[in-house]
Amino acid sequence: MKLLEFSDWTDVQTQQIVVLPRLEEHGALVSSPGSALPHVLHQINDTRVYDWSLEDILNLLKQQAPLRLHVSEDDNDSASTVEKNEILVVEDEESGEEKKDCDDSSILSKATNITLPFSPMSELSSWTKRVVSETSKQVNKYKQQQQQQKQPLGVVSLFLQSNTGAFLSLQQSSTQEITNTSLLIIRKSATEPAGNDIIRSCQWYAKADDEEWRIVPGAIHTAFQPSADLAGHFLRCVVHLTDSSSLTCHTETKIQMVPTLFQGIRQATQKATGYSSVCMVNNVTFRFSISRADSGCALRVEQVLADHSTQVVHEQLEGAHVSLASYAAPKDFQLHLPFSENDEENHSLLYELADQEGIVSCQALNRLGRESFLIAFGIANYHGDASSCQPSMILYPATVDRLSSTPSLPETLDTNHEPTSTSKVASDETTRSTTPPRSPIPPSTSSVTPPRSPIPPIPIQRSTSLDTRPHGPNEQLQQQLLELQRQNVELQKQNKQWQNEKAVLQAVIDARENKLEDAQQEIAQLKGQVEAQEKSESERQDRRLVELKSALEQLTKELQEKDSLIATVQADCKALEDKYQQGQTIVEAHQQEHAALTMKLQKLKAERCHFKQKNESLQKEIAVICKNGRTIRQVEKLIADDAARQQEVALLRQQKKEALTELEHYRTAYQEAKHAQKMAGLDLDVTRLLERNAELERLVGELTEFVEAKESQLETVKRVNEALQAEIHSLAQANMSNNDI
Secondary structure: OEEEEEEOOOOOOOOOOOOOOOHHHHOOOOEOOOOOOOOOOEEOOOEEEOOEOHHHHHHHHHOOOOOEEEEEEOOOOOOOOOOOOOEEEEOOOOOOOOOEEEOOHHHHOOOOEOOOOOOOHHHOOHHHHHHHHHHHHHHHHHHHHHHHOOOOOOOOEEEEEOOOOOEEEOOOOOOOOEEOOOEEEEEOOOOOEOOOOOEEEEEEEEEOOOOOOEEOOOOOOOEEOOOHHHOOOEEEEEEEEOOOOEEEEEOOOOEEOOHHHHHHHHHHHOOOOOEEEEEEEOOEEEEEEEEEEOOEEEEEEEEEOOOOOEEEEEEEEEOOEEEOOOOOOOOEEEEEOOOOOOHHHHOOHHHHOOOOOOEEEEEEOOHHHHHHHHHHHHHHOOOOOHHHOOOOOOOOOOOHHHHHOOOOOOOOEOOOOOEOOOOOOOOHHHHHHOOOOOOOOOOOHHHHOOOOOOOOHHHHHHHHHHHHOOOOOOHHHHHHHHHHHHHHHHHHHHHHHHHHHHHHHHHHHHHHHHHHHHHHHHHHHHHHHHHHHHHHHHHHHHHHHHHHHHHHHHHHHHHHHHHHHHHHHHHHHHHHHHHHHHHHHHHHHHHHHHHHHHHHHHHHHHHHHHHHHHHHHHHHHHHHHOOOOOOHHHHHHHHHOHHHHHHHHHHHHHHHHHHHHHHHHHHHHHHHHHHHHHHHOOOHHHHHHHHHHHHHHHHHHHHHHHHHHHHHHHHHHHHHHHHHHHHHHHHHHOOOOHHHO
């Protein structure tokens, strides 16, 4: 006997899912997978068949839950027909171990083969085999399409809008920096927003490291921009969808203030003048100057008059603090004023604009002005060193009252709308203690509606008996009576509330059952359409196959013709390639010859340039020699007379030497004669003779100087002549023509 069973094990990891949704043609109907034990639907040839509906199978596929289908054989025809829900574990055939039944889910994870072992498949009809294979293909295709989708339908996530307007997903990139000017938006994707048809409502929460989640007042929209009082906190958004389910989005990084704005305000608060900000209070303009004091923040409040002048309202106001009443107004904040012992300060203009609790509703010029005011106020109230303040630190810690009034959070849901534990956002104890306001799948009435606790009759009888007694001095009994009456009223209210909840849940269950009936009718219609579509598709595939066969024959003939043409073209290509090789060798020889000629031409051009430079230098030297109208012939004549001139110079030098010797002799004689004349007292003639002698000596000196000048000129001409002779000799050796000079 063959047993066809279905079972759902969420701890078994498998990628192969086999579905038999069409077995009703052979007598199998549909059954619910939520039943405790599989139900015997029909019996075919000693075969009992169990099946799930197609809708339930698709729901499991959407939830990506593993599905196992087992077919086990039992040769005993008299086997018991008792229903059972056993699991068949199939080991590797190579290991040689026997198949065995087990109830422990830990052994299932060791199974190496989790497939559908039909035994034997030949007993099923061919139509059933084809339906099984086609259905398996459709299921695999459906799974691939679901995996290719980035986000399932109806699931939203948290995005951060950048300065360029693009939306960055905080789930894919958890390291994005979030500041008090960032804009967080709940969207379906970066290109598709989430409208009212998906999101019913949402609520934002915030928490620090060691705190519990608390509601952010006024943050009930899909878009949220954190403020400076949330610096150092994590954010969380609980989204309630239109299908009565909910999910949670949270940030992985803490909120921090804009670093540049924070540093500028921190430096301003450390100055004596402090940080100034203009705000409106009931259409009255005030200027607040925030600075640090020993006791905390010090406020200097000035009223701005119509002529833009200021009037001091408070010189130094200490003990005030700031808070946000709602995040819906981007420019509003509340200033809590301290009550002073000085009556004059309590009756100032600012206190008159405050309410009875000393709260002033202020409005900044813009959101940046409000954020700057909050940052400056938080830095001024910081008890430590202001230079140690960081943009990511908590400047506004949550008070005990705010934490104690924190409401419970709904249960965290994953993308498949199933409850999961979220350790990143809340602790396990908080998650277990919270109850979701909207359940994704309405439970049964017995699981939701608590057992009614009827009012005990004893307190009622006791209260009646107490009423009949006379009022005595026993006040304790009267207090007990009042307490019992109050408890009675509360129990009645709670009972009424439970009855209302039960009615609502029963209505939801009825609506779901109606939807399921409609879905089953629609599935039956779809099955008929699928059968007609399969028949038409089969006929179309047959016609297509005939067309493809004829096209294949034609293409085969064309392929043979193309092969012969390709052989001819290849022979022509080979001949052309030989010609190309010959031409290539000729071109290489011409290229070598061209390179040699090019090298020779370069050498000739270099020699020509060298000779041109020499020509220019000779022309310059000849121009220097032939200045003052001299010609080449005159120069040649000077060269020819050079030998005679050298002889004359040598003679003149000798004469000069002799003249100098004689001059020296005459000079000494003249000195002696003059000395002797002076001693002997010579006459006038002798004196004249001596003067004439002196004149002759002077004349000889001038002639000597003239001869030396002539000698220097001759030396210069001699050197020029030698240079010209050497140049003429080199030109003659170079065989230069007259045109090259």
